[in-house]
Amino acid sequence: xxxxxxxxxxxxxxxxxxxxxxxxxxxxxxxxxxxxxxxxxxxxxxxxxxxxxxxxxxxxxxxxxxxxxxxxxxxxxxxxxxxxxxxxxxxxxxxxxxxxxxxxxxxxxxxxxxxxxxxxxxxxxxx
Numbered sequence: 001x002x003x004x005x006x007x008x009x010x011x012x013x014x015x016x017x018x019x020x021x022x023x024x025x026x027x028x029x030x031x032x033x034x035x036x037x038x039x040x041x042x043x044x045x046x047x048x049x050x051x052x053x054x055x056x057x058x059x060x061x062x063x064x065x066x067x068x069x070x071x072x073x074x075x076x077x078x079x080x081x082x083x084x085x086x087x088x089x090x091x092x093x094x095x096x097x098x099x100x101x102x103x104x105x106x107x108x109x110x111x112x113x114x115x116x117x118x119x120x121x122x123x124x125x126x127x
Contacts, residue, residue, distance in 0.1 A: 001021055002057060003021075003032060003045070004045065004051070005051035005052060005054070005057070006023060006030065006045075006047055006051050006052065007023070007024045007052060007057070008021035008022060008023055008024065008030075008031075008032060009021060009022060009024055011031070014033070016035070016036075017035065017036040018033050018034065018035055018036075018041055019033070019034050020032075020033050021033070021034065023047060025047075025048075025049055027048065028047050028048055028049060029044060029046065029048070030044055030045050030046060030047045031043065031044055032044075032045065055093070055094075055098075058089065058091065059094070059098045059101065059102070061089065062082075062085050062086065062089055062091065062102060063101060063102045063105045065085050065088075065089075066081050066082055066085050066102055066105065066106055067105050067106065067109045069081050069084075069085070070105075070106045070109050070110055071109050071110065071113055074110065074113075078103060078106045078107070081106065082099070082102055082103070082106070
């Protein structure tokens, strides 16, 4: 979850379905509590670090979305997945480095779910 340019993660779920989000930086004291309707119940948004740049947050959103689609649609070309997400997020400026990050994310995600060759007879699937 991104609040005011800072990234938060769901730390725990409290009573009455209140979710407590903490800043992703380990030593940062910032947090926010949301009820089930996604309204802020309580918050402390005093960070001890600068906020992330907008282009970095956008690249991370694109790479997460592309990674999810790459593992679900194994037959699609990586470039086709990337261009579709680029249009969806309406990205006009991505550097060559950003594109290489995204392509590396796709490759890493797909290589983790590829089937391994069996090493012995019990591992061979029966048709």
